[in-house]
Amino acid sequence: MRLTVRHTTSYRYDSPLANAMQQLRLTPEDGPAQKVIDWEIDAPGIARATTYKDAFGNQVHMVSRSGPVEDVAITASGTLETIDTNGVIGFEPDAKAPPRIYTRITPLTHFNQAIRKLAAHADVADKVSGFHDLMHAIRDKVDYKVGVTETHASATSALAAGEGVCQDHAHIFISAARSLGVPARYVSGYLLLEEEQASEAHHAWAEVMIDGLGWTGFDISNAVCPTDRYIRLTVGLDSRSAAPIRGIRFGGLEENLHVEVDVAQAAFQQQQ
Numbered sequence: 001m002r003l004t005v006r007h008t009t010s011y012r013y014d015s016p017l018a019n020a021m022q023q024l025r026l027t028p029e030d031g032p033a034q035k036v037i038d039w040e041i042d043a044p045g046i047a048r049a050t051t052y053k054d055a056f057g058n059q060v061h062m063v064s065r066s067g068p069v070e071d072v073a074i075t076a077s078g079t080l081e082t083i084d085t086n087g088v089i090g091f092e093p094d095a096k097a098p099p100r101i102y103t104r105i106t107p108l109t110h111f112n113q114a115i116r117k118l119a120a121h122a123d124v125a126d127k128v129s130g131f132h133d134l135m136h137a138i139r140d141k142v143d144y145k146v147g148v149t150e151t152h153a154s155a156t157s158a159l160a161a162g163e164g165v166c167q168d169h170a171h172i173f174i175s176a177a178r179s180l181g182v183p184a185r186y187v188s189g190y191l192l193l194e195e196e197q198a199s200e201a202h203h204a205w206a207e208v209m210i211d212g213l214g215w216t217g218f219d220i221s222n223a224v225c226p227t228d229r230y231i232r233l234t235v236g237l238d239s240r241s242a243a244p245i246r247g248i249r250f251g252g253l254e255e256n257l258h259v260e261v262d263v264a265q266a267a268f269q270q271q272q
Contacts, residue, residue: 001084001228002037002266005190006077009245012256016068022247024049025234026076027059028189033085034231039078044069056185056241057096058234074245079266080231087217087225089207089232099209101237102183108154108171108238111179115155119176127210131177135218138172144221151239166204167239169220173206174238183209185235187217188242192229192263202261203230204239231263 007026026041028034043049045063054060065072105111111119121137123130138159145163153161155175158168170186177184184206191203205219205226217226226232236242249255 001082001192002079003082003190003192003229003231004077004079004264004266005231006075006260006262007190007244008073008075008260010074010258010260011072012258013070014254014256016070019064019066020069020072020247020249021062021064022074022245024061024063024074024076025054025058025242025244025246026061026074028078028080028231028233029057029059031232032088032090033083033226033228035081035083037079037081039076039080041074041076043074044072053096055097055101056234056236057092058236058242082228082231084228086227087207087219088213088215089217090214092215099183102185102209103178103181104237105175105178106238106240108152108240109175109178110154110156111175112156114159115172115175116179118159118172119179122176122180122182127182127208128213128216131208131210131216131218134173134176135220136223138169138176138220139223142169142172144169166219166221170204170206171238173218173220177206177208185215186238186242187232187235188239188244189233190231190261190263191219192265202233202244202259204242205230207235 044065049061049063051061118137122134143163149164149168155171158164159172174184187205205217207215207217210216234242
């Protein structure tokens with residue numbers, strides 16, 4: 001399937017910025033489930049940006065700007081060809097981070113007895129069916145509801161609340177998998193929705209390392225493995241390390257953030 005994406009992040013400050021630096025993880029990579037046809041980033045300072053790969057293999061543009069600035073807009077857009085691999089990404093022999101790195105516990109993915117109890121749904125003898133069972137168990141325990149958790153909410157707090165968004169579902173799944181010693185990572189990306197579906201600005205899911213298959217994705221919020229309706233953007237230990245945009249600023253006082261994401265099927269396919 002050929003998909004187009006337009007992702008705009010707008011910042012407005014109640015007083016001018018003196019200086020700001022941002023890491024932009026806004027460049028999708030070619031892989032088993034997708035091929036980038038064209039892609040560009042429009043952002044202040046992008047022409048002078050330092051570009052590098054982070055510890056998890058994400059391409060990063062480091063941009064900086066100095067004030068006075070009260071409004072900043074960053075837009076990433078392009079076209080990708082996606083392939084339905086039933087969520088299987090496979091093994092990555094050239095990956096910068098070995099799978100064992102993704103057993104590391106972070107503040108957002110630490111586990112408690114409640115998460116250990118959920119993890120018991122994952123049959124270690126048959127990890128494919130076991131992690132499907134875990135996915136459904138989490139979805140039954142945690143309702144999808146926008147605006148009820150903060151961006152820094154942990155897996156344990158989201159599970160206790162019994163409601164959350166895709167970020168929370170992914171953190172709980174990752175936490176449960178790591179409690180079993182299974183490498184699990186956070187994926188941030190985009191999803192082509194059905195017309196009647198409401199969505200967040202970004203979408204998130206989890207991937208676990210399964211013997212014989214390699215990295216395999218589970219979208220807990222939608223209770224499916226990713227299909228050709230999904231675009232992978234970044235990976236990391238959790239939502240912080242996989243965040244599409246991170247940065248620091250001096251001045252500006254209060255920041256008002258607005259994110260718009262539009263994912264559509266390419267026009268030529270819609271007309272067939």
